[in-house]
Amino acid sequence: xxxxxxxxxxxxxxxxxxxxxxxxxxxxxxxxxxxxxxxxxxxxxxxxxxxxxxxxxxxxxxxxxxxxxxxxxxxxxxxxxxxxxxxxxxxxxxxxxxxxxxxxxxxxxxxxxxxxxxxxxxxxxxxxxxxxxxxxxxxxxxxxxxxxxxxxxxxxxxxxxxxxxxxxxxxxxxxxxxxxxxxxxxxxxxxxxxxxxxxxxxxxxxxxxxxxxxxxxxxxxxxxxxxxxxxxxxxxxxxxxxxxxxxx
Numbered sequence: 001x002x003x004x005x006x007x008x009x010x011x012x013x014x015x016x017x018x019x020x021x022x023x024x025x026x027x028x029x030x031x032x033x034x035x036x037x038x039x040x041x042x043x044x045x046x047x048x049x050x051x052x053x054x055x056x057x058x059x060x061x062x063x064x065x066x067x068x069x070x071x072x073x074x075x076x077x078x079x080x081x082x083x084x085x086x087x088x089x090x091x092x093x094x095x096x097x098x099x100x101x102x103x104x105x106x107x108x109x110x111x112x113x114x115x116x117x118x119x120x121x122x123x124x125x126x127x128x129x130x131x132x133x134x135x136x137x138x139x140x141x142x143x144x145x146x147x148x149x150x151x152x153x154x155x156x157x158x159x160x161x162x163x164x165x166x167x168x169x170x171x172x173x174x175x176x177x178x179x180x181x182x183x184x185x186x187x188x189x190x191x192x193x194x195x196x197x198x199x200x201x202x203x204x205x206x207x208x209x210x211x212x213x214x215x216x217x218x219x220x221x222x223x224x225x226x227x228x229x230x231x232x233x234x235x236x237x238x239x240x241x242x243x244x245x246x247x248x
Contacts, residue, residue, distance in 0.1 A: 017059030018215055023195055025219040030072035033226035037076045039110035039147070042069070043083045045099040046114025048208055049151065050086035055203035057211035065209075066112065068218035073110075083108070091118045092133045100140050111146040112221075113137060113185070115176045117153055120168045131175055138183045147228075148185035149221060152176050156196040157206055186228055188220045 018024050025033070044050050044066045052064015063071075070082040083106050085099040095114055103111060114137075119130045141148050152173040159165045173191055180187040195201055195216045203210045209217065 016212075018061060018212075019059075021060075021212070021215065023193075023216045023219055025072075025222055027068070027071050027075060030069075030219070030222040031075035033222055034072060034076050034229065036229050037073060037225065039073060040077050040079060041081045041083075041106065041108045041146075042073055042110045043103050043106050043108035043146070044086060044112040045084075045103050046086045046095050046112070047090040047118050048086070048088040049117055050112060050114050051084065051088060052086075052214050053088060053203075054208040054214055055205075055210045057200060057215075060211040060215050062211050063214060065214045065217035065221065068215065069221050072218075072222055086114075089118060090114070092116045092130065092137055093119075096133060096137050096140070100137065104140065104144060108144055108146040110149070111141050111144065112149045113141055115151050115153060116172050120162075120165075120172060121159075125168060127171060127175070130172070134175060134179055138179045138185070142183045148180075148183060149224070150176055150180055150185050150187060151217070152187065152189045152191050154190040154193060154196045154201075154209075156198075156201050156209075186224050188217070188224050190217070190220070193220070 016022075016024075019026075050066065052066050052068075054064070056062045061068075066084055066086075070080065074080040074082075083102070085102050087094070087098070090098070092114060116130055116134055119125060119133075138148070153169050155166070155169070162168065169191075173189075177187060177189070179185070190196075193216070195213065198212070201209060201213045
Protein backbone atom coordinates (compact mmCIF):
# COMPACT_ATOMS: atom_id res chain seq x y z
CA UNK A 1 0.00 0.00 0.00
CA UNK A 2 1.12 3.59 -0.59
CA UNK A 3 0.13 7.06 0.59
CA UNK A 4 0.53 9.16 3.71
CA UNK A 5 -1.44 7.78 6.63
CA UNK A 6 -2.08 8.56 10.23
CA UNK A 7 -2.65 6.05 12.99
CA UNK A 8 -6.13 5.62 14.41
CA UNK A 9 -5.04 3.81 17.54
CA UNK A 10 -5.13 4.66 21.21
CA UNK A 11 -2.19 6.34 22.93
CA UNK A 12 -1.63 3.71 25.60
CA UNK A 13 -1.49 -0.07 25.62
CA UNK A 14 0.12 -2.85 27.64
CA UNK A 15 3.69 -3.75 26.71
CA UNK A 16 4.12 -7.30 25.43
CA UNK A 17 6.76 -9.53 23.98
CA UNK A 18 6.03 -12.36 21.61
CA UNK A 19 6.18 -14.80 24.53
CA UNK A 20 3.66 -12.85 26.64
CA UNK A 21 1.37 -11.49 23.92
CA UNK A 22 -2.07 -13.10 24.35
CA UNK A 23 -2.71 -12.90 20.60
CA UNK A 24 0.47 -14.73 19.59
CA UNK A 25 1.34 -18.41 19.20
CA UNK A 26 4.74 -20.03 19.31
CA UNK A 27 5.63 -22.19 16.31
CA UNK A 28 5.42 -25.25 18.53
CA UNK A 29 1.96 -24.31 19.78
CA UNK A 30 0.83 -23.61 16.25
CA UNK A 31 2.13 -26.98 15.10
CA UNK A 32 0.13 -28.71 17.82
CA UNK A 33 -3.01 -26.94 16.61
CA UNK A 34 -2.33 -28.00 13.03
CA UNK A 35 -1.09 -31.50 13.81
CA UNK A 36 -3.52 -32.99 11.30
CA UNK A 37 -2.92 -30.40 8.59
CA UNK A 38 -2.87 -32.04 5.14
CA UNK A 39 -1.27 -29.16 3.23
CA UNK A 40 2.06 -29.67 1.49
CA UNK A 41 2.11 -26.85 -1.07
CA UNK A 42 1.51 -23.38 0.40
CA UNK A 43 1.32 -20.36 -1.91
CA UNK A 44 0.89 -16.68 -1.10
CA UNK A 45 0.19 -14.05 -3.75
CA UNK A 46 -0.62 -10.36 -3.67
CA UNK A 47 0.83 -7.14 -2.29
CA UNK A 48 2.84 -5.93 0.71
CA UNK A 49 0.28 -7.38 3.11
CA UNK A 50 0.84 -10.79 1.55
CA UNK A 51 4.60 -10.19 1.58
CA UNK A 52 4.62 -9.47 5.30
CA UNK A 53 6.28 -6.07 4.91
CA UNK A 54 6.86 -4.21 8.18
CA UNK A 55 9.34 -2.75 10.66
CA UNK A 56 10.93 -4.71 13.53
CA UNK A 57 9.19 -4.63 16.93
CA UNK A 58 11.11 -5.00 20.21
CA UNK A 59 10.50 -8.45 21.67
CA UNK A 60 9.17 -9.96 18.42
CA UNK A 61 10.95 -11.95 15.73
CA UNK A 62 11.28 -9.96 12.50
CA UNK A 63 9.35 -12.30 10.25
CA UNK A 64 6.36 -11.74 8.01
CA UNK A 65 3.13 -13.52 8.82
CA UNK A 66 3.33 -15.86 5.80
CA UNK A 67 6.87 -16.98 6.64
CA UNK A 68 5.65 -17.67 10.17
CA UNK A 69 2.73 -19.76 8.92
CA UNK A 70 5.06 -21.67 6.60
CA UNK A 71 7.32 -22.42 9.57
CA UNK A 72 4.38 -23.84 11.52
CA UNK A 73 3.23 -25.94 8.57
CA UNK A 74 6.76 -27.22 7.98
CA UNK A 75 6.91 -28.46 11.56
CA UNK A 76 3.88 -30.60 10.73
CA UNK A 77 4.93 -31.47 7.16
CA UNK A 78 8.74 -31.22 6.86
CA UNK A 79 8.46 -31.62 3.09
CA UNK A 80 6.27 -28.50 2.79
CA UNK A 81 6.86 -26.46 -0.38
CA UNK A 82 6.30 -22.71 0.00
CA UNK A 83 5.97 -20.03 -2.70
CA UNK A 84 5.45 -16.32 -2.01
CA UNK A 85 5.25 -14.13 -5.13
CA UNK A 86 3.86 -11.00 -3.41
CA UNK A 87 4.98 -7.63 -4.74
CA UNK A 88 4.86 -4.35 -2.81
CA UNK A 89 2.32 -2.00 -4.35
CA UNK A 90 0.55 -4.66 -6.42
CA UNK A 91 -3.09 -4.02 -7.20
CA UNK A 92 -5.49 -6.90 -7.70
CA UNK A 93 -5.21 -6.47 -11.46
CA UNK A 94 -1.40 -6.54 -11.28
CA UNK A 95 -1.51 -9.63 -9.06
CA UNK A 96 -3.76 -11.39 -11.54
CA UNK A 97 -1.54 -10.38 -14.48
CA UNK A 98 1.90 -11.15 -13.03
CA UNK A 99 1.32 -13.75 -10.32
CA UNK A 100 -1.79 -15.70 -11.33
CA UNK A 101 -0.11 -18.02 -13.82
CA UNK A 102 2.73 -18.75 -11.40
CA UNK A 103 0.21 -19.69 -8.72
CA UNK A 104 -1.62 -22.07 -11.07
CA UNK A 105 1.61 -23.64 -12.33
CA UNK A 106 2.79 -24.14 -8.76
CA UNK A 107 -0.26 -26.26 -7.94
CA UNK A 108 -0.94 -25.22 -4.33
CA UNK A 109 -3.19 -27.06 -1.93
CA UNK A 110 -3.30 -24.01 0.38
CA UNK A 111 -3.24 -20.50 -1.09
CA UNK A 112 -3.57 -17.02 0.42
CA UNK A 113 -5.16 -14.27 -1.69
CA UNK A 114 -4.88 -10.49 -1.37
CA UNK A 115 -7.86 -8.38 -0.33
CA UNK A 116 -7.39 -5.43 -2.70
CA UNK A 117 -5.84 -2.81 -0.41
CA UNK A 118 -3.91 -1.02 -3.16
CA UNK A 119 -7.08 -0.74 -5.24
CA UNK A 120 -8.29 1.88 -2.76
CA UNK A 121 -5.47 4.37 -3.41
CA UNK A 122 -7.28 6.07 -6.27
CA UNK A 123 -9.11 9.42 -6.29
CA UNK A 124 -12.36 7.52 -6.91
CA UNK A 125 -12.06 3.72 -6.73
CA UNK A 126 -14.14 1.87 -9.29
CA UNK A 127 -15.69 -0.75 -7.03
CA UNK A 128 -17.45 -2.49 -9.90
CA UNK A 129 -14.09 -3.01 -11.59
CA UNK A 130 -12.49 -4.02 -8.28
CA UNK A 131 -15.20 -6.64 -7.79
CA UNK A 132 -14.76 -8.02 -11.31
CA UNK A 133 -11.01 -8.33 -10.89
CA UNK A 134 -11.15 -9.80 -7.40
CA UNK A 135 -13.78 -12.28 -8.57
CA UNK A 136 -11.49 -13.40 -11.41
CA UNK A 137 -8.63 -13.89 -8.95
CA UNK A 138 -10.79 -15.95 -6.57
CA UNK A 139 -12.07 -18.05 -9.47
CA UNK A 140 -8.53 -18.67 -10.70
CA UNK A 141 -7.40 -19.76 -7.24
CA UNK A 142 -10.50 -21.92 -6.74
CA UNK A 143 -9.68 -23.70 -9.97
CA UNK A 144 -6.50 -25.08 -8.40
CA UNK A 145 -8.59 -26.97 -5.83
CA UNK A 146 -6.60 -25.37 -3.02
CA UNK A 147 -8.01 -24.25 0.30
CA UNK A 148 -8.04 -20.47 0.15
CA UNK A 149 -7.46 -17.93 2.92
CA UNK A 150 -7.91 -14.16 2.88
CA UNK A 151 -7.78 -11.23 5.32
CA UNK A 152 -10.04 -8.26 5.70
CA UNK A 153 -8.25 -4.97 6.31
CA UNK A 154 -7.96 -3.65 9.87
CA UNK A 155 -9.11 -0.25 11.09
CA UNK A 156 -5.72 0.70 12.55
CA UNK A 157 -4.91 3.45 10.08
CA UNK A 158 -6.63 6.09 8.01
CA UNK A 159 -5.50 8.01 4.94
CA UNK A 160 -6.03 11.75 5.52
CA UNK A 161 -6.11 12.66 1.81
CA UNK A 162 -9.19 10.45 1.44
CA UNK A 163 -11.90 11.66 3.86
CA UNK A 164 -14.00 8.61 2.97
CA UNK A 165 -11.17 6.15 3.70
CA UNK A 166 -13.02 4.17 6.36
CA UNK A 167 -16.02 3.83 4.07
CA UNK A 168 -13.73 2.57 1.31
CA UNK A 169 -12.24 -0.06 3.59
CA UNK A 170 -15.65 -1.16 4.86
CA UNK A 171 -16.91 -1.55 1.30
CA UNK A 172 -13.84 -3.52 0.25
CA UNK A 173 -14.09 -5.71 3.34
CA UNK A 174 -17.73 -6.45 2.57
CA UNK A 175 -16.70 -7.53 -0.93
CA UNK A 176 -13.94 -9.73 0.48
CA UNK A 177 -16.38 -11.38 2.88
CA UNK A 178 -18.84 -12.01 0.02
CA UNK A 179 -16.19 -13.60 -2.21
CA UNK A 180 -14.84 -15.70 0.64
CA UNK A 181 -18.34 -16.98 1.32
CA UNK A 182 -18.98 -17.77 -2.34
CA UNK A 183 -15.69 -19.62 -2.82
CA UNK A 184 -15.30 -21.39 0.53
CA UNK A 185 -12.25 -19.37 1.59
CA UNK A 186 -11.22 -19.15 5.23
CA UNK A 187 -11.76 -15.51 6.18
CA UNK A 188 -9.47 -13.98 8.80
CA UNK A 189 -11.42 -10.86 9.71
CA UNK A 190 -9.05 -8.20 11.08
CA UNK A 191 -11.34 -5.16 10.92
CA UNK A 192 -12.41 -5.28 14.58
CA UNK A 193 -9.51 -7.28 16.02
CA UNK A 194 -8.44 -5.75 19.36
CA UNK A 195 -4.82 -5.47 18.16
CA UNK A 196 -5.97 -2.47 16.10
CA UNK A 197 -5.93 -0.47 19.34
CA UNK A 198 -2.19 -0.87 19.89
CA UNK A 199 -0.08 2.20 19.08
CA UNK A 200 2.85 -0.10 18.24
CA UNK A 201 0.92 -2.01 15.58
CA UNK A 202 1.97 -0.14 12.45
CA UNK A 203 5.43 0.63 11.09
CA UNK A 204 7.03 4.06 10.81
CA UNK A 205 5.37 4.51 7.42
CA UNK A 206 2.00 4.32 9.27
CA UNK A 207 0.87 1.76 6.71
CA UNK A 208 2.31 -1.71 7.20
CA UNK A 209 1.94 -3.89 10.26
CA UNK A 210 5.18 -4.03 12.25
CA UNK A 211 6.53 -7.37 13.51
CA UNK A 212 4.02 -7.39 16.36
CA UNK A 213 1.21 -7.25 13.81
CA UNK A 214 2.85 -9.89 11.64
CA UNK A 215 2.99 -12.23 14.63
CA UNK A 216 -0.69 -11.67 15.36
CA UNK A 217 -1.70 -12.16 11.72
CA UNK A 218 0.16 -15.47 11.64
CA UNK A 219 -1.50 -16.63 14.85
CA UNK A 220 -4.94 -15.75 13.50
CA UNK A 221 -4.31 -17.71 10.30
CA UNK A 222 -3.13 -20.75 12.26
CA UNK A 223 -6.10 -20.60 14.63
CA UNK A 224 -8.57 -20.21 11.78
CA UNK A 225 -7.09 -23.20 9.96
CA UNK A 226 -7.20 -25.17 13.22
CA UNK A 227 -10.93 -24.42 13.56
CA UNK A 228 -11.40 -25.62 9.98
CA UNK A 229 -9.55 -28.87 10.67
CA UNK A 230 -11.43 -29.41 13.91
CA UNK A 231 -14.85 -29.15 12.25
CA UNK A 232 -14.48 -30.30 8.62
CA UNK A 233 -18.23 -30.50 8.11
CA UNK A 234 -18.64 -26.81 8.75
CA UNK A 235 -18.82 -24.28 5.92
CA UNK A 236 -15.30 -23.01 5.41
CA UNK A 237 -16.49 -19.43 4.97
CA UNK A 238 -17.91 -19.54 8.51
CA UNK A 239 -14.51 -20.21 10.03
CA UNK A 240 -13.24 -17.46 12.23
CA UNK A 241 -10.39 -17.36 14.74
CA UNK A 242 -12.75 -17.94 17.64
CA UNK A 243 -10.05 -18.86 20.13
CA UNK A 244 -8.57 -15.36 20.27
CA UNK A 245 -8.94 -13.36 23.52
CA UNK A 246 -11.35 -10.47 23.54
CA UNK A 247 -8.94 -7.86 24.90
CA UNK A 248 -5.22 -7.20 25.17
